[in-house]
Amino acid sequence: MTKPLVRIVKDVVKFVGGPFFLVYLFWRAFFRRWQFLKLGNTASTPAESNPLRDYFQNHRKGPGIWKWDHYFDIYHRHFERFRGQEVHILEIGIYSGGSLGMWRDYFGPRCHVYGVDIEPACKVYERDGVKVFIGNQADRSFWRRFWQEVPRIDIIIDDGGHRTDQQIITLEETLPKLSPGGVFLCEDVHGTYKGFTAYIDGLMHQLTAGDLVHNLDNDSRRLTARANSFQESIGSIHSYPFVTVIEKRAKRLQEFVAPKHGTEWQPFMK
Ligand SMILES: C[S@@+](CC[C@H](N)C(=O)[O-])C[C@H]1O[C@@H](n2cnc3c(N)ncnc32)[C@H](O)[C@@H]1O
Secondary structure (H helix, E strand, O other), X not given: OHHHHHHHHHHHHHHHHHHHHHHHHHHHHHHHHHHHHHHOOOOOOOOOOOXXXXXXXXXXXXXXXXXXXXXXXXXXXXXXXXXXXXXXXXXXXXXXXXXXXXHHHHHOOOEEEEEEEOOHHXXXXXXXXXXXXXXXXXXXXXXXXXXXXXXXXXXXXXXOOOOHHHHHHHHHHHHHXXXXXXXXXXXXXXXXXXHHHHHHHHHHHHHHOOOOEEOOOOHHHOEEEEOOHHHHHEEEEEEEOOEEEEEEOOOOOOEEEEOOOOOOOOOOOO
């Protein structure tokens, strides 16, 4: 009686255990991969020290600032190189004015801040080094007037109305004017604002496009590709939770080149 029972249990384990073991292996692989991605060193991992976050944490009185906490890591990653320099920054969306002071503190005394808001009440935040424009970011004629008065912007932060049409018009009216080497950052592109992300996907296609030319007899120009008009001036597009960042090249680029260096090559590729 006991022997057949043991055999039955063994058969069941053999039959059911195999698939279970496979499921377990898949689960482990997925879990480990996820762990690996989680541990990846990205800007969403809080930096050791971040002057913007410190400023925000210590800012308990006075003009209000309202930011997602993880934005401070993104700002610091893309803006740090401008600190202490003469830098001209534009923030769309002023609200209670506190962020304008935060940018002045972060970038230093050579920084010029320009704020834009649709609400006339925000004019009160104008002071030395801070100029405020009252206007609608979705109005292209507003931007024409803005650029007549402001000759240079190195950093653009769109924290305005957050609607897709506002974000797209703002990008189209400001990105071409942004200085070489400048940074464009659009906040709150999540949820209902996903239309903007789809628009950025279109730009990504332009950024990754490439008609490659093979120059088999020329190792110094073994592969080449002409830069399209977008690639000529745009260096990169970065995607973060709720935020898109676009960086401009410091110098225009005409062509991508992939040279080959060395004298010993495997025969399986040319
Ligand atoms: C989220 S608040 C800005 C927060 C501020 N940057 C901060 O860090 O505390 C959004 C601001 O965008 C402004 N705004 C909304 N629609 C706008 C538009 N179409 N054009 C310009 N500003 C707009 C609002 O009046 C509001 O002051």
